[in-house]
Every structure is written in structure tokens, then in C-alpha cells.
Amino acid sequence: MSEEQTVRNPRGLLISLCAVMMMSVMNGTMFNIAVPDIAKTYQLMPSEVSWVMTGYIMVYAVGALTYGKLADYYPYRTLITFGLTVFAVGSLFGFFSQNYAMVLMARVIQALGGAMIPALVFLAPIRYFPNERGKVLGIVSSVMAFASGIGPIAGGFIAGFLDWRYLFLTSALIIVTLPFLRKNLPQEEAKKGYIDYVGAGLIGGFISTLLLAITLGVTWLFAVSTLFFALNLWRMKAIDEPFIPPHLFKDVKYTATIVTSFLGVVCLFGMMFMLPIMFRDAYQMDTMTIGLILFPGAVSAALMGQKGGNLVDSKGNTFVLYLALTLLITGFTVLSTLVGAHPYVLSAAIIISYMSFPLVQASSADILANLLHKNETGVGMGVFNLLNFVSGALSGAVIGKALDLYDPFQPINVLGFNGNTAIYSNVFLVFAVIIAVGLIQFRLNYNKTRKPAAQEEPASL
Template sequence: MNEEQTVRNPKGLLISLCAVMMMSVMNGTMFNIAVPDIAKTYQLMPSEVSWVMTGYIMVYAVGALTYGKLADFYPYRTLITFGLSIFCIGSLFGFFAQNYAMVLLARVIQALGGAMIPALVFLAPIRYFPNERGKVLGIVSSVMAFASGVGPIAGGFIAGFLDWRYLFLTSALIIVTLPFLRKNLPQEEAKKGYIDYLGAALIAGVISTLLLGITLGISWLFLLSVTCFGLNIWRMKSIDEPFIPAHLFKNIKYRATIITSFLGVVCLFGMMFMLPIMFRDAYGMGTMMIGLVLFPGALSAALMGQKGGRLVDTKGNIFVLYLALTLLASGFLLLSTLVGAHPYVVSATIIVAYMSFPLVQASSADLLANILHKNETGVGMGVFNLLNFVSGALSGALIGKSLDVFDPNQPFNWFGFEGTTAVYSNVFLVFSLIIVLGFLQFRFNYHKKERVYARKKAASL
């Protein structure tokens, strides 16, 4: 029987998937807005408060890939019930937190449960909508973009009128989607299978020690990170079913795509983490005003998300990726130049970079779908999501440390503003250069086989 026929109400399932994804994305963007308030409450430095985001993403990253593997063996209804229940418990724990350590623990618990959501939402279209996979993924991407637009303004109003702790209480409302998901997901039986938990632990070790080393400045943690990485490589080559198959990375086009996506998301997440801090410290804005200033950029991502899939279909995924990278590099260069100007000018400039987010995601995902073999789609997309989440955590840790250490008065950008915004101008300039490097490596590596083939053909004539 076709798996799509096992879904009693496909429309109801799609609505449920979109609802849970929207609330999950809003959870992340709302807390991004509240970072300055949390820092003020507990008298934290930028690198310390960055763990509100990086700690969450770190656990979320490994968890998303783990849930993806578990979905091959356990029913979605079981996984969704477990994940959302844990997420709700973490949210309630955070609402009643009495100190910063409890806030971080609450975010970790949230991540342990919430990591299930991308695994469900991105794999369900493949499993339950095989004949409409592209359409369903496009709808989900639009909802994600819309949520990223609503999240900042919602977070600003909640934290502004009430308190940032109420963001935890708002996140707990995600549990209302559980009955609808259980009703619309088909009843399935558990299957036997093997999951390399040791490999998962080694990957978690690489990520956590690297981020801790950057944040705390402890050199031996970098050595431990390298050790975990080496052991993971050995593990990948020594067993039949490693947590991440080594052969995936032998595909040049796959490598080029995930590297480019990784670099793009590093800069985008870094921008999202840094902007609230910048508007608070350099412009003296409150949380609600920060939300209003960021809303036009986030809304542009929502609107562009609706067109991203259509552009990929009509213009091609490579064209859209090149367009997205060009917009990103230009947007970051403009921000580097204009940071320090009137906040409305900066708000308008943010739109150029923000609107590129769904284009990068849509084009990269479509490229990978065409590159990967059908049997490798789950793990291949899982690695793609893993690296995207890690990039977000890494950027938060690096930028938090940079803001702690550097306080220049003169920006590297000759046309930039002097003063308290100089450090932010420098970071945006570095972002622009990173995007250019990503563009060049993709162009060189993705088309490498075509160039070799063309040379061989020309030599044979």
C-alpha cells in the first residue's frame, strides 16, 4: 500500500505540521530578541548570555539528526508525543527559573524535545506526500519564513509588556498541536534497527567542546574537540552503519552545497544574534522597540519564502543560490557601511540580508534533493540540518567572544561610522567576505566534474 494512502486526512496533517513548525521557529526568534534582557537580569557578558541560543542550538543540532534516524524505526506518533511533552516540561521549568543556570537547563530540556520537530516536518512530506513532496515542502518553508517574521515582534511585545520569562510560557502552548498531530498521523509499528549512539556521542563531543573552547577560551578543549573528531572519523570508517556515513562526503557536489549553506547560515544566525545586542548597547533601545525595528527584515523573509520555491522551479536552484549569495554579500556590506546611522536606515538595510534566508535554504535543499540517492535522502538532509544548526551555535559563540574582546573606535570599512558601532561594522564586513568565499568555493567545486569532462572531451577532438 502506498504510504500516502495511510494518511486519513492529508490536509489536516499538513495544517498540523505547519502549526507545530511555526510555533517551534517562533520559540527561537522570540528568545533571540530577549537576549539583551536576560543579560541585564543576570548581569552577563555577551559571550555568557550567548549560551541561551548556542546551548539550545547545540543540543537541537545533534538531536535533530538523532530523531531523524529514530524515525526510521519508531512511529512518528510516539516520537512526536515524547518530543512535545519534553519541550513543554522544559518551557514550564524555564518560566519558574530562579537563576541563569536554571534558564540554561530549561533551554536544554526544550532542545531535547524540540529537536524532534525538524525531523518530523522535513521527513513527513517524503514519507506521507510522495506525489506532492515539492509542494508540501514549499508550504512548510513559507510557514517557517512567516514565523521568523512574527517571532521577533511577538517576542518584543511579550517581553516588553510582561517579562522575558513569559516567552517560556508562550512556548509551552506548542503542546496544543499534539492531539491534532496524533489524530492525523497514521498508526505504525516499530521496526528493528541499529543506531550508532557512540557515534552520536562523539559528534556531540566535537560540537560541545569546540563551542566551550571558543566561549571560555580554554585551549585544551580544542584538543579534546580534535580528538573527538578523529575518533568519529575512525568510527565512520570502522563500522557498517555509522551515525553519519562517510561516503556522503565523497560526493563533491554534496560537499560544495553543504559548505556553502553552512557559511551562509553562520552569517545569518550571527546577524540575528548580534542585532538585538547592537540596538540595545549602541542605540539604547528597549526590547519592544528592537522587535519593531527588526520586524521589516524578518517580514521580508516571510514574503520571500512564499516565492523561494517558485523561483527554484522557474529559474533553477543554482541560479537562486547565486542570487541569494549575491544579495547576502551586498546586504552585509551595506550594513557594515550604514551601522551607526539612524535606526530606521539600518532597519531598511537589514531587509536585503534577511530576505536571502529562505532563498539560501530553498535552493540548497533542492540541490541536495537532486544530488542524493533516494535511499540517502534522510541521512543526507539530516547532516544538512545538523550543520545548519551547528553553524548557528558556532556563530553565536564566536560573535559573543568577539564583542567581549574587541572594542574598536574605527571600523575597517572606510565608509563606516566611527564610535560604538565600529565593532559591529567590522563583523558585518567579515560576514560579507565569508559569503564571497562561499560563492567562490561553490562555483569552483560544484562545476568541477563538468570542467574536467569538458577538457577531456576537447582533448579527444
């Protein structure tokens, strides 16, 4: 009997996965809007209130990798029950918070539980929908992209008409998906296996200090992060079963896919981070208007997701990845040219890049699923999710610094508009170049001869 047949209600499971993913992503993007309100409530400096997002992303990134590893050994029902319960507890704690320290603690608790969601949502299609994996990954990715777009709108509405604390209460509603997930997930037994918790701690230290160094701009933290990285490399060679098997990165196809996906998501998250700033500063728009301008892009991502998933199944995952990267290069080049035009024109132009989001995610995840050994799917996809969240922090920090320090009047793109939008035109042009580099490196490395599968499996298996 195939794993797909063990799911009682595949449609119900898919709906439940999409619902939990939707609420999880919205939780992150809604709080972006609430940061100024939180700062005003507790009279905080920008560097202090930034921990609302920095602390969440830091714990979330490490947790996504950890849950991916645990998924190789523990039943999904157990992990998802633990994760959603912890997330809901953190949300309620935040709603009743009395000071800023309690708010930060609530966000950390949220991240400890919520990090389970992307790890398992991207693994479930691989395990339970093998015959429609591309389609399901496309749907999940489209939900992720759509939630990223409407999150700021929902956050602005809730914080504006009620209070920012109600964002926590809204997030707590995610617990209603748990009974449906438990009902539709099959009963599984835990597997025996060794988990390198020391290695996990070293990886956590590396990622945490790296994200802190990037977001806070503290130089000495880069040195600490480098030390953790060196210790992790030593640990990976010193024991037989390290937390992340080093042979994963010896597979040229796996590494090429991870790098290409990382570059694509860096630019996509960078676009999502920069667009609200651009419309606020260069077009003097309020939060609600910005959300409405971005809404068509979010809808296009949702509509493209299922179509892209079907293309993965029918045309192949590499075909869809090449298509997505080509669309991204085109979309960013168009935006570089049109920044400074009427907002409605930009709203239409944004669609090209937004619709590529689920295509990049679905095709990359499907490629990785084909490359990974079945006993390492969790940790292999965990690295994929980890890099997604690191890319968000990296792009936001770098773009923020660029906007602070660089203010040209004339863009590099000779077809672009002069004036206060020139910096945004240049950033979009850089995005197009980054995507082109990713496409070239993928084409060169993915077509290299791969070692036989028998040589790739770890000896312990």
C-alpha cells in the same frame, strides 16, 4: 501509490508543520531577550546565565542529528509525539522552577524534545510532498525566518508585561499542535535497521565540547573536541554501519552544498545576533523599538519564502541558491555602506539580506534531497540541521569576541560612516566576502562529475 497520496489532508499537515516550527523557533529567540531578567532574578554573572542559551543550543544541535537518523527507521508520528510531549513537560517544569538549576534543567528537557522539530519539519516535505517539495520547503523556511524576527518582539512583550517565566508557559502551548499532526501524518511501520549508538555518543561528545569551547572560550575543550572527532573518524571506518555513513562526504555535490549552506547560515545568524546589539549600543534603542525596526525584514522573509519555493520547483534549486547568494552579497555590502545612517534607512536595507534566508534554506534542502539515497534522507538532512545550529553558536561567539576586542573609528568600506558603527560596517563586509567564497566553491565543486548512483549506495542497502 505515491507517498504524497498517503497524506489525508496535505494542507492541514502543512499548516500543522508551520505552526510547530513557528513556536519552536520563537522559543529560542524569545529567551535571548529574557537572559538579563533571569540573571537579575538569580543574581548571576553573564558567564553563568549564558548557560540558558548555551545548554539549549548544545543539546538541540546534537538532538537534531539524532532525530534525523531515527527518522530513517521510526514512524514520524511516534517521533513527533515523543518530542512534543517532552518539550511541553520541560516548558511546564520551567514555569514552576524555583531556582536557577531548575531553569537550566527545564531548558535541557525542552531541547531534548524540541530538537525533533527541525529534523522532521524539513524531512516531511521530502517524504510527503514530492511534487511540490520546493514550494513546501520555501514555506517552512519562511516561517523559520519570520519566527526568528518576531521572537524577540514577543519575548520582550511577555517578559515586560508579565514575567520571564511566562515564556516557558507560552512555549508549552506547542502541545496543541500534536493532535493535528497525528491526524494528518500517515500511519507507518517501523523499519528494521542497526543504529550505532556508540557513534552517536562520540558525535554528541564532539559537538558538545566544540560548542562549549566556542561559546566559553576554553582552550583545552578544543583538544577534547579534537579527540572526540578522531575517535568518531575511527568508528566510521571500523564498523559497517556507522551513525553517519562516511560516503556521504565523498559525494562532492553533497559536501559543496553543505559547505555553502553552512557559510550562508553563519552570516545570516551572525547578522541576526549582531543587529540588536548594534541598535542598542550605537543607536541607544530599547528592546521593543529594535524589534519594530527588524520587523519589516522578518515580514519580507515570510513573503519571499513561498515565492522562493515556487522558483525552486519552476527554475531549479541551483538557480535559487545562486540568486540567494547574490542577494546576500548585495545585502551585506549595502549594510556595510549604510551602517551609521538613519535607523529607518537600515530597516529598509536589512530586507535584502533577510529575504535571502528562506531562499538559502529551501534551495539547499531541495538540492540535498535530490542527492541523498532514500534510506539516508534522515541522517543526510540531520547533518544539514546540525550544521545550522553549530553555525549559530559559532557566529555568535566569534562576533561577540570581535565586538569586545576591536573598536575602529574608520571602516574598511571607503563609502561607510566613520564613528562607533565602523566595527559593524567591517563585519558586514566580511560577511559579503564569506558568501562570495561560498558561491565560488559551490560553482567549482557542484559542477564536477558525480559518480553513478549505483556506486554511491552503501553495500548494506
